[in-house]
Amino acid sequence: IKWLKNEILNFLKGFPDVSIKAEEIKVEIPENKLIENMDGAVKSYFNVLMWSKQEPFGVINVCSYRENAFNEDDERFLNNLAKQSSNILSRLKDVIESQKRKLQTIIDGIPDGMIMFDSNDGSILTNPVADEIVRTYSGRDVTLKSIEKTFKISFMDLLNELKENNKTVRKEIILGENENKRIYDANVANLENPDGLIQGLVMVLRDVTKERELERMKREFISNVSHELRTPAAIVKEFISILSDGVAGNINKEQKEYLSIMLNNVERLLRLIENLLNMSRIESGRFKINRKDVDLNKLLIKIKESLEVRLLKNGQKLKLNIPRKLPVIKADPDALMQIITNFVDNARKFSSSDSIITIEAYEKDNKIVTCIKDRGRGISPEHLDRIFERFYRIEMPEDEKKEGVGLGLPIVKELVTLHGGDVWVESEVNKGSCFYFSLPVN
Structure with a gap:
C-alpha cells in the first residue's frame, strides 16, 4: 500500500x-x-x-x-x-x-447562539451570536477552550451525559454581573453519524434574561397583592363569624343562611390567597421545609377529622385506609397537611355529592406511598401530563366549571419535590382518579 x-x-x-x-x-x-x-x-x-x-x-x-x-x-x-x-x-x-x-x-440567521462540537477531531462550528457571547464574556477568540471556560462546561462531560440519558440536556448558564448579567437557557442535543453513533453535539443558547426578570416582577406583584388582600379578607371573615354567632345581636334563619354563603366565599378567597403566597414563596426559594419526626398515623387521622366536616356539607364522605403502624418519617407536618388537603379538595370538586373519597397509605421500597382516591368524572389521557402545571385547567362546559385557578396541584408537586419525593396520577374517565405521592422513609 x-x-x-x-x-x-x-x-x-x-x-x-x-x-x-x-x-x-x-x-x-x-x-x-x-x-x-x-x-x-x-x-x-x-x-x-x-x-x-x-x-x-x-x-x-x-x-x-x-x-x-x-x-x-x-x-x-x-x-x-x-x-x-x-x-x-x-x-x-x-x-x-x-x-x-x-x-x-x-445558522447565521438564527437569533440564538449555536455551537456545534465534533468529538472526532475536537472541532467547533459557531454562528455570529455565539461568537459575540464568547468574545464579550471571555475577551478572547472563539476556541474550544475559551467556550468551555466562559460557560464553565465540558463538552466531553455533556457528551457522556447525553449518551447516558439518550435525550436532550438543558442547563441554565449565567454570565456577567449586575447590569451586564445575562441568563441563557442552553439546550444540548446529539449529533449522530449515518450509523446512528453519537459523534458530537449541538448547543443552542437562548437569552432568557428578560423572561426571568418578568417572572421575578410577576412573583413580587402576586406576593404583594396577596399580602394586601389577606389581612382585610381575614378581618371580613372574623366579622362574618361574629354576626353569624349572634354576638352583635339576634339574627333570623334567612340572615344566617346569607352569612353562611358569605363565609364560604371568604374562606375560598383566603385559600386562593394562601395558594398564591405559597407558590410565590416556592418559586423565589423562600419556602423552607421544617423537617420534624412525623407520626403518619396520628397526622392522617388529624387531617381526616379536619377535612370531613367540609365534605359532609356536600354530602360526601372521607374514609381513611391505613395500616395500624406506619414508620415515623422526617417531614414538614404543615406541608404534608397542605399536600393532602389540596388533593382531597381537588377530589371533592370533581366528585358527585354522594361519593366517597378515600385516603390510603402504605410502605413500599423504603418509601411511604399515599393515595387520595375518588370516584369522580376522571381525567382524559391528553390532560394527565399537564395537570401539575401552574394555572393549567381542564376546559369544561360553562355550567360545570369549578372554583380555583389551577394552583392546588402544582403546589402539591413542588412541596413533594422539596421533600425528595414523587407525585403522579392514575385516572379513568367516568370511573375516578387516584393521586399518589411518595416520600422517602429515611
Whole structure:
C-alpha cells in the first residue's frame, strides 16, 4: 500500500496544480489479492486524473499483476470512466456546497447562539451570536477552550451525559454581573453519524434574561397583592363569624343562611390567597421545609377529622385506609397537611355529592406511598401530563366549571419535590382518579 501511494504521488508530480497529500490517498486491495511483497509483484498500473471545473481534485489508480495488462482500449475506457465520474462528483460537490451555504445562512440567521462540537477531531462550528457571547464574556477568540471556560462546561462531560440519558440536556448558564448579567437557557442535543453513533453535539443558547426578570416582577406583584388582600379578607371573615354567632345581636334563619354563603366565599378567597403566597414563596426559594419526626398515623387521622366536616356539607364522605403502624418519617407536618388537603379538595370538586373519597397509605421500597382516591368524572389521557402545571385547567362546559385557578396541584408537586419525593396520577374517565405521592422513609 505504501509503495502504491508513492507511485501515485510520483505520477502527480507531473501536475504542479495538483495538491494531494499521501494521507489523502486511500488504497483498497481485496483480501484474496494481498501478497507479502507488493513491490515488484505489480507488473503494470494505470493512473487517471479526475477534474472538476478544470481543476484536478483526485486520481484513480488501477494496477495488475500481469505485464502489459492495459491497452489503448483500456486507456480510453478508463479515461471515459474518469470523465463521467468527475462530472457526477463535480455536480455532487456543487450540490453539497450549495446545501452547506444554505445551512450556513440559516445558522447565521438564527437569533440564538449555536455551537456545534465534533468529538472526532475536537472541532467547533459557531454562528455570529455565539461568537459575540464568547468574545464579550471571555475577551478572547472563539476556541474550544475559551467556550468551555466562559460557560464553565465540558463538552466531553455533556457528551457522556447525553449518551447516558439518550435525550436532550438543558442547563441554565449565567454570565456577567449586575447590569451586564445575562441568563441563557442552553439546550444540548446529539449529533449522530449515518450509523446512528453519537459523534458530537449541538448547543443552542437562548437569552432568557428578560423572561426571568418578568417572572421575578410577576412573583413580587402576586406576593404583594396577596399580602394586601389577606389581612382585610381575614378581618371580613372574623366579622362574618361574629354576626353569624349572634354576638352583635339576634339574627333570623334567612340572615344566617346569607352569612353562611358569605363565609364560604371568604374562606375560598383566603385559600386562593394562601395558594398564591405559597407558590410565590416556592418559586423565589423562600419556602423552607421544617423537617420534624412525623407520626403518619396520628397526622392522617388529624387531617381526616379536619377535612370531613367540609365534605359532609356536600354530602360526601372521607374514609381513611391505613395500616395500624406506619414508620415515623422526617417531614414538614404543615406541608404534608397542605399536600393532602389540596388533593382531597381537588377530589371533592370533581366528585358527585354522594361519593366517597378515600385516603390510603402504605410502605413500599423504603418509601411511604399515599393515595387520595375518588370516584369522580376522571381525567382524559391528553390532560394527565399537564395537570401539575401552574394555572393549567381542564376546559369544561360553562355550567360545570369549578372554583380555583389551577394552583392546588402544582403546589402539591413542588412541596413533594422539596421533600425528595414523587407525585403522579392514575385516572379513568367516568370511573375516578387516584393521586399518589411518595416520600422517602429515611
